[in-house]
Amino acid sequence: MFVDKTSHRLMFFISAIGSVISWISLTFFGFNQLGLWTYVILWNGCGAFGPQAFYALWSTELFQTRYRGAAQGLMFFLVRASSGVMSIAFPIIIASIGFQFAGYMMIFFLTISLVVGTIWTPKTRGKDLTEISAEVYQEKQN
Numbered sequence: 001m002f003v004d005k006t007s008h009r010l011m012f013f014i015s016a017i018g019s020v021i022s023w024i025s026l027t028f029f030g031f032n033q034l035g036l037w038t039y040v041i042l043w044n045g046c047g048a049f050g051p052q053a054f055y056a057l058w059s060t061e062l063f064q065t066r067y068r069g070a071a072q073g074l075m076f077f078l079v080r081a082s083s084g085v086m087s088i089a090f091p092i093i094i095a096s097i098g099f100q101f102a103g104y105m106m107i108f109f110l111t112i113s114l115v116v117g118t119i120w121t122p123k124t125r126g127k128d129l130t131e132i133s134a135e136v137y138q139e140k141q142n
Contacts, residue, residue, distance in 0.1 A: 016114035018046030027103025
């Protein structure tokens with residue numbers, strides 16, 4: 001009920017900016033108490049309503065039922081595969097170049113997510129699935 005009454009764009013922006021700030025704190029303040037506490041509080045606090053939750057919501061809302069399973073499967077595959085590649089790459093980057101460079105990479109990717117998600121967040125607040133489907137697919141039928 002709260003999600004449908006609140007701007008998805010604003011919620012996405014807050015969670016994404018919190019994620020960026022959390023990695024900035026860890027990258028620039030390091031593993032001292034300020035850096036770690038800022039990272040833990042912001043990263044975990046923003047993760048509860050962060051991009052993953054919105055991607056799941058939008059993939060359900062914006063694809064017709066007949067395409068929804070394939071679209072969700074493809075998106076989850078791409079997310080999991082890229083996470084797997086990053087899980088292999090980051091330790092190598094940290095060992096060879098250093099943690100700070102890996103932090104810069106995370107800040108870069110999170111900033112891209114922030115910009116793309118904030119600009120192109122679908123305007124589905126307060127609409128039911130039937131209204132969203134009619135709005136999205138009516139334009140394509142005409």
